[in-house]
Amino acid sequence: MNRDNGGVASGANLPALRSHNAALVLDLLRTAGEGGISRLELAERTGLTPQAVSKITARLRAEGLAAEAGRRASTGGKPATVLRLVPAAAHAIGLHLDRDELTAVLLDLAGTRVAASRVPLDLGAGADAVLAVVAAEVAALTAMTTLTTGRGAPTGAYRAPASPRASTSAPASASDAAAAPAPASVSASAPISAVGPASASAPAVGPASAPAADPDPASASVSASAYAPVPGAVLGVGVAMPGPLDHRTGTPGRVTGFPEWDGFPLREELARRLGLPVVLDKDTNAAALGLALRPDAPDSFAYVHLGTGLGAGLVLGGAVLRGGRTGAGELGHQTVQLDGPPCDCGGRGCLEVLCLTALAHGDRAEAARILGTGAANLVRLLDIDRVLLGGRAVLADPEAYARGAREVLAGLGLSADVGVAVAPYAVTEGAAQLILAPIFGK
Numbered sequence: 001m002n003r004d005n006g007g008v009a010s011g012a013n014l015p016a017l018r019s020h021n022a023a024l025v026l027d028l029l030r031t032a033g034e035g036g037i038s039r040l041e042l043a044e045r046t047g048l049t050p051q052a053v054s055k056i057t058a059r060l061r062a063e064g065l066a067a068e069a070g071r072r073a074s075t076g077g078k079p080a081t082v083l084r085l086v087p088a089a090a091h092a093i094g095l096h097l098d099r100d101e102l103t104a105v106l107l108d109l110a111g112t113r114v115a116a117s118r119v120p121l122d123l124g125a126g127a128d129a130v131l132a133v134v135a136a137e138v139a140a141l142t143a144m145t146t147l148t149t150g151r152g153a154p155t156g157a158y159r160a161p162a163s164p165r166a167s168t169s170a171p172a173s174a175s176d177a178a179a180a181p182a183p184a185s186v187s188a189s190a191p192i193s194a195v196g197p198a199s200a201s202a203p204a205v206g207p208a209s210a211p212a213a214d215p216d217p218a219s220a221s222v223s224a225s226a227y228a229p230v231p232g233a234v235l236g237v238g239v240a241m242p243g244p245l246d247h248r249t250g251t252p253g254r255v256t257g258f259p260e261w262d263g264f265p266l267r268e269e270l271a272r273r274l275g276l277p278v279v280l281d282k283d284t285n286a287a288a289l290g291l292a293l294r295p296d297a298p299d300s301f302a303y304v305h306l307g308t309g310l311g312a313g314l315v316l317g318g319a320v321l322r323g324g325r326t327g328a329g330e331l332g333h334q335t336v337q338l339d340g341p342p343c344d345c346g347g348r349g350c351l352e353v354l355c356l357t358a359l360a361h362g363d364r365a366e367a368a369r370i371l372g373t374g375a376a377n378l379v380r381l382l383d384i385d386r387v388l389l390g391g392r393a394v395l396a397d398p399e400a401y402a403r404g405a406r407e408v409l410a411g412l413g414l415s416a417d418v419g420v421a422v423a424p425y426a427v428t429e430g431a432a433q434l435i436l437a438p439i440f441g442k
Contacts, residue, residue: 023441025056029085036069036082064089091234094432097241099123099308106141107432115144236277238434240286240427247326250280257344279434283427288313290430301386302378306393310352331374368404375405379416390421
């Protein structure tokens with residue numbers, strides 16, 4: 001299932017992140033939260049020797065990734081020192097390059113959203129114009145790390161570039177964060193409010209989420225030696241965009257409606273411009289990954305996304321299914337009407353063109369019925385019992401889409417559960433997890 005990690009985490013030049021055993025320890029520190037965990041408990045849960053745990057935690061502390069969280073009450077011997085993860089020690093940026101807008105988030109090491117922005121984007125404006133917008137957003141979010149770590153924090157609060165659709169969220173509070181003026185939290189056009197920091201592990205509404213899914217990031221194209229191990233370092237940038245694309249080489253395919261992206265070395269060019277490791281994946285795969293990493297996620301499910309296009313992300317057996325050419329999940333281009341309207345992909349009667357046409361005519365019920373038809377096809381094909389709906393169009397009326405899809409499945413005698421992932425940043429936070437998840441061995 002394309003499980004190569006590709007060394008993405010090593011791009012930050014943090015030696016403690018390069019060990020499998022360190023990943024085990026970091027994951028336990030992360031799940032322990034602010035309460036922390038003792039070295040003895042770490043040894044018991046990882047199977048490592050106490051000496052090995054001591055060496056690993058010493059490196060993590062030296063690089064600012066772990067810190068003491070107090071001491072446990074003595075049970076007869078010396079009180080045990082408790083350690084915790086330092087979320088502000090490192091960050092990842094997630095980007096969603098949609099057809100008409102760019103959404104960006106900054107997540108800390110614990111997966112908590114520190115900041116977010118949304119600006120208009122014309123995916124058909126050409127690579128130079130698109131990458132210039134991307135570079136500006138990444139630069140702004142990278143500057144946010146000075147606020148969260150307290151190193152040379154500027155006097156003003158971070159704000160995304162002004163735009164009619166822009167939104168930002170304030171820095172998340174953390175014990176390691178220096179007091180800094182928080183940017184005003186605003187929400188513009190988000191169908192479901194998400195003001196303030198939100199954890200990547202927050203439960204979705206409806207049946208949501210799976211144990212660790214394999215993010216399978218492709219190898220970064222920037223040398224690890226280019227990065228300094230400073231607190232708050234940005235480890236890399238995860239980019240999600242409409243497919244099809246080749247996740248392994250980091251190149252888009254013939255994006256529906258934007259064939260000019262076919263074969264463009266997006267990952268390589270972004271890494272060169274940003275000076276950071278970059279991972280590229282489909283928007284639906286990124287969202288599915290983020291949902292799969294939630295603690296209550298099912299082992300197998302399909303994420304069906306309806307926004308400017310229609311597609312699916314598939315999680316089977318706890319791993320994101322990408323296929324031999326990373327083209328799995330192109331649900332939107334299943335032909336369901338042989339003599340239907342032409343689609344930009346070159347076919348006729350595709351689910352995507354039918355669904356988007358219904359939306360253009362204001363017929364939300366018909367769009368939900370078509371979406372349910374696609375969900376039913378996935379249930380029958382993959383024998384799954386959980387479907388999650390998401391995307392901009394779905395979040396405009398979650399109940400209508402969930403109800404419509406459930407009615408289609410019930411009418412066909414299919415018993416799969418249908419829920420809505422009420423997460424406006426599902427794709428973008430999932431993109432950031434392409435960078436973060438391998439650090440914790442996911």
